[in-house]
Amino acid sequence: xxxxxxxxxxxxxxxxxxxxxxxxxxxxxxxxxxxxxxxxxxxxxxxxxxxxxxxxxxxxxxxxxxxxxxxxxxxxxxxxxxxxxxxxxxxxxxxxxxxxxxxxxxxxxxxxxxxxxxxxxxxxxxxxxxxxxxxxxxxxxxxxxxxxxxxxxxxxxxxxxxxxxxxxxxx
Numbered sequence: 001x002x003x004x005x006x007x008x009x010x011x012x013x014x015x016x017x018x019x020x021x022x023x024x025x026x027x028x029x030x031x032x033x034x035x036x037x038x039x040x041x042x043x044x045x046x047x048x049x050x051x052x053x054x055x056x057x058x059x060x061x062x063x064x065x066x067x068x069x070x071x072x073x074x075x076x077x078x079x080x081x082x083x084x085x086x087x088x089x090x091x092x093x094x095x096x097x098x099x100x101x102x103x104x105x106x107x108x109x110x111x112x113x114x115x116x117x118x119x120x121x122x123x124x125x126x127x128x129x130x131x132x133x134x135x136x137x138x139x140x141x142x143x144x145x146x147x148x149x150x151x152x153x154x155x156x157x158x159x160x161x162x163x164x165x166x167x168x169x170x171x
Contacts, residue, residue, distance in 0.1 A: 007043060014039035015059060019066045022156075031148045033156040034073075036063060037124060040080055041103050041117065041157070045088070049081075056081040069132065076127035080120050091115050104165040113161065117154050125149045 018036040025032055040056055060077030064070060088103070091112045102108075103116050129146045136142070 003044065007039075010042060011039045011055065011059060015062055018063055023063075023067055027152065028148070030145055031152050033153045034121065034124060034128075034149065035153065035156050035160065037077075037080065037121060037153065038157045038160055040077060041084070041120065043081075044102075045085065052081045052084075053078055069128075072128050072131045075131065076124045079127050080124050083120060083123050087116055087119050090119075103161075105162050106165065113158060114154070117157055118150065121153045121157065122146070122150045125153065 014036040018034070022033050022035045036059055040059065043052055043055060056077040057074050060074030061071070063073040063077075067073070103113060105113065108116070125146050129142060129149070133142055
C-alpha cells in the first residue's frame with residue numbers, strides 16, 4: 001500500500017513540476033525539459049503492462065492539456081513505456097534483467113542511469129518534436145531541438161534522482 005501511495009505521489013509531483021515550472025522554461029528560446037518522465041522511469045516494472053500504459057497515457061494527456069499539444073506527449077509517453085523494458089535489458093549486465101531493480105542511484109550505477117535515461121528521453125523527445133513539426137524541412141533545427149531537449153531533460157532528471165534518492169549500493 002505504501003508503494004502505491006508513493007508512486008501516486010511521485011506522479012502528481014512530477015506532473016505539477018512539469019505543468020507549473022518546466023513548461024515555462026525555454027532556454028535559448030526553445031529548450032524545455034520534460035521532467036515528468038522521471039515518474040514514468042520509476043514506475044515498478046512488476047505492475048501489469050496495461051496499467052503502465054494507462055498511467056503513461058494519463059500523465060502525457062495531462063501535460064498535453066496544459067501545453068495544447070493534442071496528444072503528442074501522451075503518444076510519446078506510451079512509446080517510453082513500450083521501450084522501457086528493452087532499454088533496461090540493453091544496459092543490464094545479466095542476460096535477463098531483474099524486474100525488481102529500480103533505476104535510481106545506489107541500485108544502479110551512474111553509467112547505467114545515464115544510458116537508460118538518455119535513450120528513453122531521446123525516444124520521447126524525438127516523438128514529441130517530430131509529431132509537433134511533422135516535417136524534415138528544417139532538419140538541422142529540428143535535430144538541435146531534439147538533442148537539446150534530451151540533454152536538458154536528462155540533466156534535470158538525473159539531478160532530481162541524485163537529490164532525492166540517496167545512494168545505498170555497497171558493492
